[in-house]
Amino acid sequence: MLSPRGRALCAAALAALTSASLITGCTTRPGAAADGRGPARFEHQTLAWHRCADGPKDTEGTALDRAGARCAEATVPLDHRRPEGRTLTVALARLPATDTAHRHGTLFYNPGGPGVPVRVLALQLRAAEPELAARYDVIGMDPRFVGRSTPLDCGWPSVSIGSAGTGRAGFERTVARARDLAARCADHRTELPYVSTRDTARDMDVIRAALGERRISYLGSSYGTYLGQVYTQLFPGRTDRVVLDSTLDADTYGPDQTAALGPAVTRALRHWAAWAAHRDRAYGLGSTTGEVMDSVGELNRAVARAPVRLGAHTVDSGNLPQLLWNVTAGDSDETYAGYAADVRVLLRAARGDGADPTPNLEQALTALAAPDTDGTFAVQTASQCADRAAASRDPETYYRDIRAHRADDPLFGPLTRTVTPCTFWPAAPAEPPTAVRNDVPLLMVGDTGDPAAVYQGQLAAHRALRGSRLVTLRGAFRHTVYGGLFAPRNPCVEHAVNAYLTTGVLPSRDSTCRN
Incomplete structure (x- = not known):
């Protein structure tokens, strides 16, 4: 268990x-x-x-x-x-x-x-x-x-398409991956x-x-x-x-449905940041909420400049928002402490100080790089596609939305607002x-x-x-x-x-x- x-x-x-x-x-x-x-x-x-x-x-x-x-x-x-x-x-x-x-x-x-x-x-x-x-x-x-x-x-080779990151190239990567995943379900x-x-x-x-x-x-x-x-x-x-x-x-x-979740997750991030600021002696992420949020921003800018090695893994603007999304796991002291340890390790790696992933980061990064061996992600996506068609089948619609929210949703917006496989889905909802x-x-x-x-x-x-x-x-x-x-x-x-x-x-x- x-x-x-x-x-x-x-x-x-x-x-x-x-x-x-x-x-x-x-x-x-x-x-x-x-x-x-x-x-x-x-x-x-x-x-x-x-x-x-x-x-x-x-x-x-x-x-x-x-x-x-x-x-x-x-x-x-x-x-x-x-x-x-x-x-x-x-x-x-x-x-x-x-x-x-x-x-x-x-x-x-x-x-x-x-x-x-x-x-x-x-x-x-x-x-x-x-x-x-x-x-x-x-x-x-x-x-x-x-x-x-x-x-x-559907035999998907990955369990997510990741974040569009900070530029056009990252967005095109998500488009290509989403299109490929959708095509792999065409036989079904x-x-x-x-x-x-x-x-x-x-x-x-x-x-x-x-x-x-x-x-x-x-x-x-x-x-x-x-x-x-x-x-x-x-x-x-x-x-x-x-x-x-x-x-x-x-x-x-x-x-x-996730498109507008970024601000809510950011509010949860700020709540954690206030918790971490009161424990600056333990985590060294900042003594105020603003300073802790600045540390997260430093991390996001660092991986945007160049991917960061963490153990056997690479952290970049495509998967960092997924790792930081785990702030949604809850607001208990135990969960917040684990999240703070994750952020601290990620910052050390971004600053070139050398760091090994925490057990949680090791597990998360391994899972994000693994194929969808049991079909869970494909069925999850298929269910959402069958419940309601994508808002648009034009990728440019999603890119414009990401750009429009760069200022107010810079960290999670490129993750939640980008295309999904449903954008290219080979079957329409039955009802x-x-x-x-x-x-x-x-x-x-x-x-x-x-x-x-x-x-x-x-x-x-x-x-x-x-x-x-x-x-x-x-x-x-x-x-x-x-x-x-x-x-x-x-x-x-x-x-x-x-x-x-x-x-x-x-x-x-x-x-x-x-x-």
Whole structure:
């Protein structure tokens, strides 16, 4: 299992760089197609539960088995609107409620992504929230094309396109890489339109029916909040208790959603800089917030002039913003200390003082240089491309945006505003984006300084989800606030979520917690 800092870094990176008509109901028709070719055959299927481990080397499956989980594979249509066509398998794990006498029901869990396997992450939820695990069977479902579900692998040689850097040459590098990655998925163009969140939500509902549940509860964070919103829109009568942690704005979710995140990440960077300034004796990055930010600026200018060697790796204007993005991993002392150590080592290397990478930098740089061996980045991208078309297919649009924001977004703008593979994607979305407007009762939690689900977007989602209540954590700069899964615990937030999941009673009004 990952360390707390490792989990936080992983979650933040995935959540942040995972760069319409009103839908009023499900497109499947329960009970239709008595000939066995329609949706009823999926909803009435019998799930064959079995041990989770595929063999002695399957550590994740073994961990699930030891926890008493059972695993299964559900059959779902590739295109839910044409259930007589090709099918896929979706893998899931079920952790039974530990207090069967007080079991309330089944809770689906999705901690973010897209493109993240969820089966084994259900174990982290049970460990973090035993009160929740006592009352619910927890379902960890690997979304379609992810993890143990039917795979989709484009054979990508890298896991990102990086930042456009400071000039035209860096931008052209990102264009060439994005174009190449998109072309490598062309052989899957018949599947690409169905790697969508809408289809994942429909898969969830097939599994709900196969489990024999009239309604399900749901806990989602980061991207999982978008999946939860889509599910409540498509199936408003099939949810029980729903919690959305760090809610994304459904109206802007898609391949270009990261474009405006740079200023929010910079605010989180300044918060860390204030923390580091109070510990100048330990880190030597500056005794004021401004001085620490100047140190980061010095580092950015240095790699723009020439790439910097760090151990066996090269740090340049293409990957430095990705390394510095890890400030979004959370605002605990432990996480901030690790980030300060990273910045200190990077500065020493940029100044020619000689330095070896910290373990975290070693891991991050190795991962950024590695191929997409398990297809995670390709599926993450494919999901965003299937949910909403890119804002523009003209690369010049993105270059003009980067240049327009050089002054106010100099560090992260070239990373978040550049092209993505969706700019050149070989398949269009099968459906319009999901317009989320409903009054399904649910609880939202989040914080004002969230660098990945910006607070204005959370408020927009709150307005669209008319039946929601919002608990806001003020004074925090973290992405996700519940359960201590990827950020520090807050007792006030914990109490609000657990009280709702235990009783089913929403707070009477919105409320505020303090960090």
